[in-house]
Amino acid sequence: MMRLRSVSTFACLALAILVLAGCGGGPGGGGPTREKSPFASEIAAAYSELLSEPEVATASARVRQTIADKYEASGSQRRVLAESPAEWPITPALATDLAAGRARLNQALTGGGRSAFPEAAARAQVSFDCWLMAHADPALASRREDCRGSFRRSLRAVENAGIQGQPRGMADDVVFFGQGSDQLTQSGREAIASVAADASGAWMRILIAGNADRASEPAGSGLAARRAEAVRDALVAEGVPAARIDVRNRGVLPPSLADEGAGGGAMGRRAEIWVL
Structure with a gap:
């Protein structure tokens, strides 16, 4: 009887932990924010694509691990944010430009860009990270202009996103x-x-x-x-x-x-x- 009671107690505790974990996943719940939307799959695919690029294979361990961690987190539907320029070794002038771009990106994403235009929103965030890391790591130097251009085009599409994800404003x-x-x-x-x-x-x-x-x-x-x-x-x-x-x-x-x-x-x- 004691053994059965212990198993039962353990099961109850496990169930309680699972329930609490589920409750903590929402805003302000203390757990990771879940990204249960098409944006989640789009950004996971974009980070996976970035991780598979030949230049990334020769990049620093920090770059590779950062991208891998974001791919894993987004694949698990945990929200990941664009990298902060302050945390990477880049010049002050470039850091200012990147910080301004990141502010615009975050405003577009939190303003409904994730749900309105998930493809471009995911591409904008991943391209921003690529742009930043391409300046922080010489192994990615050849990707600087491509990633910057992709970020600006995708961000423009998100900022011009219309009702129900239909783009408007300036198309290419x-x-x-x-x-x-x-x-x-x-x-x-x-x-x-x-x-x-x-x-x-x-x-x-x-x-x-x-x-x-x-x-x-x-x-x-x-x-x-x-x-x-x-x-x-x-x-x-x-x-x-x-x-x-x-x-x-x-x-x-x-x-x-x-x-x-x-x-x-x-x-x-x-x-x-x-x-x-």
């Missing part, structure tokens, strides 16, 4: 279509060829958001999706791997995001291209 390029059409024009093909040439880096991702004209292209027609798919297919034909392209159907633009009154006109007949 825009392809316009004729009314009721999903056929690419010559100028559209030229724009796509330019984007494909600029997105040659294996670490780059492309997001395409298709739009429709509120006044003459009714919701539910699927035209916005077909426009985005037409741009994707053209990029693939230009040599961009399909696995690096994400397509979104933005649908019919609301009046606040389109011109010519109630969402009509050329602004509604387009596909936006974001290079992240």
